[in-house]
Amino acid sequence: MRLIGQIHVSLKGSIIQRNPTVWEKLKRSFGATVDLDTDRVRVELEATAVVDQVRRALVQLGVTNALSLVIDDTVIFQDTDGKPDDLPDLVLALSEHSAVFGRGFSELRFAAEHEEAGLHLVIETRARTEHADDEPAGLVSIGGRLRDLEPRAGESAEDYRRRVEPLAKDPALFEAARLQFESFVGRVEGALKATMPEARVEHHHADARVVHAPAGDGAGAEQPPVGPTHPGYDPFVVYYPPSPLGMMLDVMLITSFMHMLTPPHVLFVNPAGTMLGTAQEAAENPDLLNGADRGGDDDLSASDEGDAADDGDPWGDDGGGVDDGGGFDGDFGD
Known part of the structure; x- marks a missing residue:
């Protein structure tokens, strides 16, 4: 189960x-107003x-583990070593580049991670000076x-299935995780409002x-979409490569939720991020999952109505990746 917020x-x-055309320059010379x-x-x-x-907003929430900082494609x-509580190291690294980036940039990407209440979280901030x-x-x-659902080191597929299958039948586990995640996103919002009073958060x-992922669809590999405004964008898979499990x-989870009398409030989506229906809706009407794509309806929640589009991401391709040497795969593109 993926927990995704923005x-x-x-x-x-x-x-x-923009620069005026020759004709517009001529018009202005005669006193005309040109937009x-x-x-x-x-x-x-x-x-x-x-x-x-x-950083100050994250520290308020107990987030102290940095993952990466990339500015204008410069790492x-x-x-790379999974060092805990290394936000000060990130700040020190930035201070050493302040002469280059202190006065401006085009795009900044700052990622941190956190664990609380059984959740493993990645928080990615992107900022642009032109948009x-x-x-x-x-x-x-x-x-x-959910940490309990993540594969463990050296765990075989059969061992993983035996361990996770009982958990998949517990709706309270998933509902509690969803509520905890919503609470965390809300707390991040509140902390950012406090540290960025000049912004609308x-x-x-x-x-x-x-x-x-329907059989024969060729899907199943969790690949991050082109950019963060894509409806299916999940920063977790940008920094942690998906497991084959x-x-x-x-x-x-789908099999389990479809057979629950009261499944948790979970959205079923196709690999492109298109919403197929809630778990409750799919349990009542299994045909929702037969066609994996409802023709481009990317609206994943009421709060995001009309904001996501299939026809590209205005934030663009990230143009490459960051090789971390094994700690995480910071592939900031598609």
């Missing part, structure tokens, strides 16, 4: 103006300030997993999902 951070910016405004906005941000504000910090006027300047994406969505877990 928070939007909006800041006041200035409209970017050169574009649909792009530029926000004045400093990398050190963004990292400091987010400033990455935790479309209908987009936020920053996105805080949160992905989580808005909760976008927080939900629990299970991926249904993930598809087995999805099948076990």
Whole structure:
């Protein structure tokens, strides 16, 4: 089961103006008014300030483990050794690059991880100094997993199945995890509001999902979409490569939830992130899962209605990855 949430951070910016054409220059010379405004906005941000504000918000919640910091495709910090409580190391690494990035950047990606109440969480912050006027300047994406459902080192597929199968039949486990995750996303939102008073910080969505990959569809591999505004974007799989046992877990959960009298409030989605229905709806109407794709309806929750689109991600491809030497796979692209 994937726990996925996102928070939007909006800041006041200035409209970017395009260069006038020759004809427009001529018109202006005669006193005419020419509208050169574009649909792009530029926000004045400093990398050190963004990292400091987010870091202070995370520390309020007890989040102290850094994963990586990438600014304009330059790796400033990455935790290759799984060292705990290393946020100060990340701040130190940034200070050593302040002469380069202290006065501005194009895109910043700052990731941390946290564990609480049986959840393993990845918190990824992305900020851009230039964006479309209908987009936020920053996105805080949160992905989580239940620790008890994650494969253990050296665990065989059969051992994993025997251990997890009884857990898959406990609806209270999944409902408690969902509520705990929603609470965490809400607390991140509140902490960001406190450390970023100049910004508009808005909760976008927080939900629990299970991926249904139809036989013969060729799906099942958890690959992150192109960018964080994609409806199926899950930062957890960006920093932690999916286990081959993930598809087995999805099948076990779907089978279990479909036979529960009162299944937990979980969304069934296809590998592209398109919503197929809730577990309750699928239990009442199994045909929902027969067609894996409802024709592009990417609306995964009421709070995210109309915000997600299938036709690309305006935040673009990340253009490569970060090889961490085995700690995590920071592939920031598709």
